[in-house]
Amino acid sequence: MAAGFPSPADDYVESRIDLNEALIRHPSSTFFLRVSGDSMRGAGILDGDLLVVDRAVEPRAGLVVVAVIEGAFTLKHLRRHRGRWRLEAAHPDYPPLELGDGDDSRIWGVAIHAIHSL
Amino acid sequence: MARLASGREATVLIDGNNFYASCEALLDPALIGRPLVVLSNNDGCIVSRSAEARALGIPMGQPYFQVQRQLERLGVIVRSSNYALYADMSQRLMSVLEEWVEELEIYSIDEAFGLLHRPGPASDGGGDLTDWGRRLRRDVQRRLGLPVAVGIAATKVQAKLANRLAKAAGRGMGQGAGEGVFDLGAVADADPWLEAVAIEDVWGIGRRLARWCRLRGIASARALRDMPSGELRRGCGVVGVRLQQELRGIACLPLERLPAAKRETCVSRSFSRPIATLAHLREAIATYTCRAAEKLRRQHQRAGALTVFVRSSPFNGTSFYANAATVTLPLASHDSAVLLAAALPLAERLFNPHKPLQKAGVLLQQLQPDTLLQHHLLVPQSAEQQRRRQALMAVVDGLNRRYGSGTVQWAACGLQRPWAMRRGRLSRAATTRLADLPLVHAG
Incomplete structure (x- = not known):
């Protein structure tokens, strides 16, 4: 074993900042997706972003969610409209989609971070 | 009648439904609601089916080449096993x-x-855990x-049986069994449920024991539970007696909290096409050996002996060939x-130019x-070496x-393979490789 004087800094050792820890609250329910398209630019989500999605987060009005629409992952705003849930695109070309009672499973997860390089 | 709950402890068995198919559909929503099958190693047999594929009557374990046409006609989606994802x-x-569970x-x-611990007063056998399961x-x-x-x-064998009943519930096996959840300790009379499970489907029974039971008219889990122990022991x-005890609610198979240290490690694969040259067999054996050595080092173990085995295809022709050779190492190694x-010398010994090989390990x-x-006196190797x-x-x-894997490898493993x-029909490594992430459309 190493002999000699102990380093005076030993008592202050902390582990280095870990981005996983900063960005991921629930590792087992967190998935990464790659964003394709620019229509969520208004929400700060750009084409090519690495999207961090947490399935454990309860979907709430105002959150950005990953929805399954016609067999594809699609990014939408979840909103409350006249007492009903609906998925709204940030783009005017796409009509909002009302969610019925059995449509819970359409919401795949809640987007919690979008990561892009500058 | 026979209430099965014994004491306050309960055993639970949780397993994935169509696990491989479910994993595939989770990361590829185009598969949701579609009939899907997953193939074993080397695209050999069907090892997992989505509920939709099951409903089409596609059997489990079927060799792919036998049903390929039928699957195409029915529009069934086919995937290779994606082990990284699973x-x-x-x-x-x-x-x-x-x-959810203290001891897993x-x-x-x-x-x-x-x-698990059953909630509620011990006097009445503890509470119903169906809600907890839901x-x-x-x-x-x-x-x-x-x-x-x-x-x-109450026990592992019973829990396995209850799990079977939980799955059967969704397939119309009657009331009482909640969808996907079944608490055998909470039903008033367990007998009809045990009656409904065929002797072959009792966990751990094995083919020989099941045949022995059938010959004596023991056809269900209930019959096995109720037969005289003496006869069963003889x-x-x-x-057999241990299985019976477990069925009676007396635990004989304790929970293994830590996996036991492995006593053997095996790497074995089928080839994409039969191997008929020694050079290819050497490459394959070298590849499997390096993979096995890697596993060994990860398990912090050394091996004292090594066996190479080979076999031809059981499907074509009549001259089935299977052989194995073992060598004891002078000094255990990883x-x-x-x-x-x-x-490699064993591969040479086992190779036969007239017997194309389908699998080796x-x-x-x-x-x-x-x-x-x-x-070792005869194998001098210093601590430094x-x-x-x-x-x-x-x-x-x-x-x-x-x-x-494969970044650094031994030349003997070959390059073309x-x-x-x-x-x-492999899907992408959607949760383990950045380049393979599924797309989400912003539109």
């Missing part, structure tokens, strides 16, 4: 289950036993998007070079912990972990 989803599943025994990639099921569905079945009972020994030097035996450095070899192996393993496993 292993990752398995780890996620087990860590969620650990939050991971039994396979998609099933785990757990120990909550667990919902939680796994929400967080992981995977359907699971939950079987609860006919089937302690194995060094790829040492194991290769032992394995390497089995490492007499495993021992690698904590002690060993010395051993230390250096170990450092080299650590570097190789580190590079392969970091940059992908025309014999290597066929996985023609």
